[in-house]
Amino acid sequence: xxxxxLSTYEIGRQPFGLASPAAWLRxxxxxxxxxxxxxxxxxxxxxxxxxxxxxxAPMHTATRLANTVxxxxxxxxxxxxxxxxxxxxxxxxDYLRSLGVQTILGGEFEQGLCDLVERLARDDAAGRDPTxxxxxxxxxxxxxxxxxDRGVLPALDHYAHFIDSAGQARTVGYTEATRGCKHTxxxxxxxxxxxxxxxxxxxxxxxxxxxxxxRTGAEHxxxxxPDFLNAPGHARKLVEALHSRHPDITYDVTIKVExxxxxxxxLPTLAETNCALxxxxxxxxxxxxxxxxxxxxxxxxxxxxxxxxxxxGIALNPTFVAFMPYVSLEGYLDFLRTLHxxxxxxxxxxxxxxxxxxxxxxxxxxxxxxxxxVIGEFxxxxxxxxxxxxxxxxxxxxxxxxDYVERVQNSEVSRAEIFRNVLTLAHRAAGxxxxxxxxxxxxxxxxxxxxxEPWYCCAEPTTNQLLQxxxxx
Numbered sequence: 001x002x003x004x005x006l007s008t009y010e011i012g013r014q015p016f017g018l019a020s021p022a023a024w025l026r027x028x029x030x031x032x033x034x035x036x037x038x039x040x041x042x043x044x045x046x047x048x049x050x051x052x053x054x055x056x057a058p059m060h061t062a063t064r065l066a067n068t069v070x071x072x073x074x075x076x077x078x079x080x081x082x083x084x085x086x087x088x089x090x091x092x093x094d095y096l097r098s099l100g101v102q103t104i105l106g107g108e109f110e111q112g113l114c115d116l117v118e119r120l121a122r123d124d125a126a127g128r129d130p131t132x133x134x135x136x137x138x139x140x141x142x143x144x145x146x147x148x149d150r151g152v153l154p155a156l157d158h159y160a161h162f163i164d165s166a167g168q169a170r171t172v173g174y175t176e177a178t179r180g181c182k183h184t185x186x187x188x189x190x191x192x193x194x195x196x197x198x199x200x201x202x203x204x205x206x207x208x209x210x211x212x213x214x215r216t217g218a219e220h221x222x223x224x225x226p227d228f229l230n231a232p233g234h235a236r237k238l239v240e241a242l243h244s245r246h247p248d249i250t251y252d253v254t255i256k257v258e259x260x261x262x263x264x265x266x267l268p269t270l271a272e273t274n275c276a277l278x279x280x281x282x283x284x285x286x287x288x289x290x291x292x293x294x295x296x297x298x299x300x301x302x303x304x305x306x307x308x309x310x311x312x313g314i315a316l317n318p319t320f321v322a323f324m325p326y327v328s329l330e331g332y333l334d335f336l337r338t339l340h341x342x343x344x345x346x347x348x349x350x351x352x353x354x355x356x357x358x359x360x361x362x363x364x365x366x367x368x369x370x371x372x373x374v375i376g377e378f379x380x381x382x383x384x385x386x387x388x389x390x391x392x393x394x395x396x397x398x399x400x401x402x403d404y405v406e407r408v409q410n411s412e413v414s415r416a417e418i419f420r421n422v423l424t425l426a427h428r429a430a431g432x433x434x435x436x437x438x439x440x441x442x443x444x445x446x447x448x449x450x451x452x453e454p455w456y457c458c459a460e461p462t463t464n465q466l467l468q469x470x471x472x473x
Contacts, residue, residue, distance in 0.1 A: 002030075002033075002050050002052070004047060006035050006069070007036045007055075007062070008038060008061075008062045008066045008069070009065050011160070012038075013453075014036070014150065014154065014173070015034075015056060015153070016148060017056040017058055017085075018056060019149055021085075021114075022034055023146040025113065025114060027146060028117070032149075033050075033152065039154045039159070040154060047076040047080070049077075051080060051120060051124070053073055054083040054085055054113060055084050057089045058086040059189070060358055062086070063383060066084070067099065067381075070099045070101070071099075083101065083102065083104070083113070084096050084103075084104055090193060091106075091192055091193065095381075105135060105139070106138040106139075108139050108140060108141055108142075108179065108199060109139070110146075111141065140180070140194065142199060144202065145202055145205040147212070155217070156171050156217050157171055159453075160451050162252065162276070169452070170250065171217050173210065173218030173221050173222070176206075176225055177206050177223055177235065178198050178230055179198060180193075180194035180197050181198050181230060182197065182227075183296065185294055185296075186292065186293050186364035186367075187293050187357060187363065192360075192361075192363065192364075203237060207238070207241055207242065218249070219248075219249065219250070220249065220250045220251060220252070221252075223251060224254070228253035228255050232259075235253075235266075236269055239251070240273060243272070243273035247274075248274075251274060252277035253270070253275060253279070254278070255279075255280055256280070256296075257280055257281075257282060257295070257301055258296045260309065261305055264305075267309065271312040271313050275314055276315060277317055279317040280305070280317070280318050281295075281319050282302055282318045282319065283320055284322075284327060284331075285299045285302070285334060285335055285338045286327050286334070287299065288326055289327050292326045294364075303342065315449040316448070317349070317448070317451075318344060318347060318348060319355075321357050322352065322353055323354070323356040323357060323397075324357040325370060325373075325390060326370055327394075328391060329391055329394055332397070332426055336426060339419070343445065345415055345416055346416075346448050348415065353422045354401045354405045354406075356402075358384050359387060360385075361383070366385075373390075374387045375387045396429065400429075401426075404418075415445065420435065423435050423440065
C-alpha cells in the first residue's frame with residue numbers, strides 16, 4: 001500500500017509522530033511518504049498515488065491547520081482513504097468525519113495505523129469498498145515500539161534551535177520517552193484521551209533514536225513527554241545512559257511543578273547529565289485558578305521548585321495560561337509583578353503574556369460551574385468552546401496584549417521592553433498610572449536558555465501560524 005503521513009505543526013520540531021509510524025509501516029512492507037507541511041510543500045503526485053493519507057493531529061494548532069488541507073487532499077485524490085491520528089483526532093471525531101475523514105485513531109496509534117493499512121489491503125485485494133472502521137478509535141494498549149525512521153524527513157537544521165546560556169544556537173533533535181500523563185489537570189487535552197494513564201517508550205528504542213539524531217547533526221535533545229518524571233526511574237536511567245553515550249549532548253525536558261517538588265532529589269542527576277532547561281506548565285500564580293485547573297501545586301510550591309532548579313544550575317522555561325475566566329485583572333497584574341519579583345522576565349517567552357485558555361470538547365473544565373457560566377456553544381471550526389470573561393476589561397486586554405506580542409515576538413525588541421509594555425497595557429486597563437522605572441527598572445535581564453520556537457499550549461493558533469502552512473502543489 002502507498003501511505004502518505006502528513007504533519008502540519010509540532011512546535012518547530014521534526015515530527016516524531018511521522019517518524020515513528022513510518023518505521024512501523026515500512027517494517028510491514030508498505031511504501032511510506034512523509035510530508036511536514038511546516039517546512040515542505042504538498043506534492044500533488046505524492047497525494048494522487050496514495051492509498052491512505054493519514055494526518056497527524058497531536059495538538060489543537062496542528063488540527064486546525066490540518067483541517068485547512070482536507071479539501072485539497074480530497075480534490076487531488078478522492079479515492080484515497082483519509083485518516084486523522086493523534087491526541088486531537090478522537091476529541092474532534094464528529095467534525096472530522098463531517099469533512100470526509102474515514103478513520104480516527106487516538107492514544108497509541110502506531111499499531112492502529114498498521115491494522116488500518118492491512119484492512120485496506122485486504123479490501124483492495126478482494127475488490128470491495130473499504131469497510132467501516134474496526135480499529136479502536138482510542139487505544140491505550142502497551143506497544144513494543146520501533147526505532148523511528150527519520151530518513152525522509154527534512155534535515156534537523158530546518159527546525160527550531162536551542163539557544164544555550166552563551167547565546168549559541170544548537171541543532172535540536174526531538175524524541176519521546178513516554179506518552180500520556182498520570183495526572184488529570186482539568187484544562188489538559190491529554191486527559192480526555194489518556195484519562196490519567198501513561199505509556200513508556202522502551203529505553204533502547206529511545207537511545208537508538210537519539211543515536212540516529214546525533215548522527216544527523218543533533219547537538220541538543222528535546223524530550224517531548226508531557227511530564228518527564230511520570231516514570232522517574234525510567235527517566236533517571238535514560239538520561240544516565242544518554243550522557244554515557246553522548247557526554248557533550250545537552251537536553252531539555254518538561255516537568256510538572258508537583259514533580260519538581262516531589263522529586264527534587266533527582267535534579268542534581270539531571271544537571272550532571274547535561275539537562276540545560278526544564279519547561280514547566282506553571283499556568284498561574286492565582287490560587288483559585290490553580291484549584292480550578294486541579295494543578296496540584298501552590299504558588300509557594302512553584303517558588304520552592306524554582307529555588308531547587310536554580311540551585312542545580314538548570315534553567316526554567318515557565319509556561320502560563322495568562323487569560324482565564326477564573327483570573328481577574330488584578331490577578332493578571334499580580335502575575336506580571338510576580339514574574340518581575342522572581343527575576344523571571346528573561347525566562348518568559350513573550351507569547352506567554354497572551355495565552356488564552358482553550359476549552360476543547362471533553363475538557364474536564366466543563367464540569368466546573370465557573371466554566372459553564374462563561375462559555376458559548378461549541379465552535380466546530382475553531383474546535384473549542386468560546387468564552388467571555390466576566391470582566392470586559394480582560395477580554396479587551398487580551399486583544400491588546402495579543403496584538404502587541406504578535407507584532408514584536410520575532411523582532412529585536414528585548415524581553416525586558418516587551419514585559420514593560422505589557423505591564424503598561426495592564427495598568428492602563430486597570431486605570432492605573434504607567435509603571436514607574438523606579439519600581440520596574442529598565443535593566444535588561446539575562447536571556448535564559450530557550451528553544452527559539454515559542455511553546456503554544458492550551459491556546460488557539462495565532463494568525464501567523466494559520467497563514468504559514470505550505471499547502472501549494
